[in-house]
Amino acid sequence: MVFVGDVYIKRDDPPSMLTSVRSVLRDADISFGNLEGPITDRGEPLLGKPIAGVHFQSPLNTVTALSDGVFDVMSLANNHSMDLGPEGIMQTVEVLDEANIQHCGAGADDAAARMPAIISRGGSRFAFLSYSSVFQPGAFPATADRPGIATVRVHTAYQPSPRVFEQPGSPAIPVTTADEVDHETLMADVRQARDVADFVIVSWHWGISQSYRKIADYxxxxxxxxxxxxxxxxxxxxxxxxxxxxxxxxxLICYSLGNFAFDRESPHFDSETAILTCRVVNGEIDRVTVIPVLINDSHEPEIVEGDRAGAVLDLVERESAPFNTSVIRKNGIAVLQPAAAPAT
Structure with missing residues (x-):
């Protein structure tokens, strides 16, 4: 299987976005990405978003970049999926269905949004679940009678720095915890998916953007x-x-795969990204690799080699070191393994 991060395509020639990486995605038994925003010509821009005017909307021909084996399944649970409201997300579901691309994380109601996408390969069944913990309350979550996305609410509190009296003005320490009801529902979803599949993948739109690299405790x-x-x-x-x-x-937990193919400019976006590959044997992870990718000036992902590849793998190694993950470089890619326990 291959996994990539955020995908948002909005251009006259959508397939041109993935020219450099198309063969890698197609050659995989299963390819997965996060569709950041609806593919629709319906609906109205959602009002009241904290960042005024930031609405993502891809034209209907965008699906030509994703179909024909490029992506087998896509996540729809994110903070832009509902930018064009219920009509926009439901047309996105229709467009993906017509293109034979499976999806998870959104639907006509809460049950549909939480239903796993199931793909069978090599005699095994793979279940894909998708959730977002970053979303606009009220408008985004699917309910029993309203389309939307699958969400896991997270509560934030702040505690003073232990040195606040010694150093007045010290930044507060954020403390984040999952909503208890959503936590229990999430666990039940995972267990149910495990009952019907040999391998379960959970896609999660979470964390903090704006170039803030810290991973939240939740x-x-x-x-x-x-x-x-x-x-x-x-x-x-x-x-x-x-x-x-x-x-x-x-x-295995990949906290963020970053942007992958993103037709939008921001000083907070990195050009470094990656294709994560995961080989599964008998329902267990057998080998995990990272293929280094850089996003060019046209917003297109390109597989890179040499020093350019080394810079991407340096970043993966540095960010993974706190989790005791070994990054072993071989022929321009990285093989990931748990670090060996120290000898006793």
Missing amino acids: QVDLGRAVIDAGANLVIGHHPHVLQGIEFHGDG
Whole structure:
């Protein structure tokens, strides 16, 4: 399987976005990405978003870049999926269905949004779940009678720095915890997916963007919790930068794969990104690699070699080191492994 981060395509020739990477995506048994925003010509821009005017909308011909085996399944749970309201997300579902691209994380109601996409390959069944913890309350979550996305609410509190009296004005320390009801629902979803599949992937739109590389404590807690509940792999996105990769138990957590193909400018976006590959044997992770990718000036991902590849892998290694992940470089890619335990 291959996994990439955020995909937002808005151009006259959509397939041109993926020219350099198309063969890698097509050659995989399963290819996955996060569709950042609706593919639609319906609906009205959602009012009241905190960043006024930031609405993502891709034209209907965008699906020509994603179809014909380029992507097998896409996540729809993110903070732009509902930018054109219920009509926009439901047309996106229709467009993907017509193109035979499976999807997860959004639907006509809460049950549909939380329903896993199931793909069978090599005699095994793979279940894909998708959630967002970054969203506009009220308008984005699917309910029993309204289209939307699958969400996991997170509560934020702040505690003083232990040196606040010694150093007045010290920044407060954020403390983030999952909503108890959503946490229980999430665990039940994972367990149910595990009952019907041999391998479970959880896609998660989470974390903090705006070039802020710190991973919030709720991400570590929830990422490990879903692995403990039966998931094999967590694929994170939203920060628009690469973040660390952690082995936990028999599973793997990628906190952010960054942007991958993104037709939008921002000083907070990195050009470094990656294609994560995961070989699965008998329902277990057998080998994990990172293919280094840089996003060019036309917003297109390009697989790179030499020093350019080395810079991307340096970033992966630096961000993954706190999670005790070894990055072993071989022939221009990186093989990821849990670091060996120290000798006793």
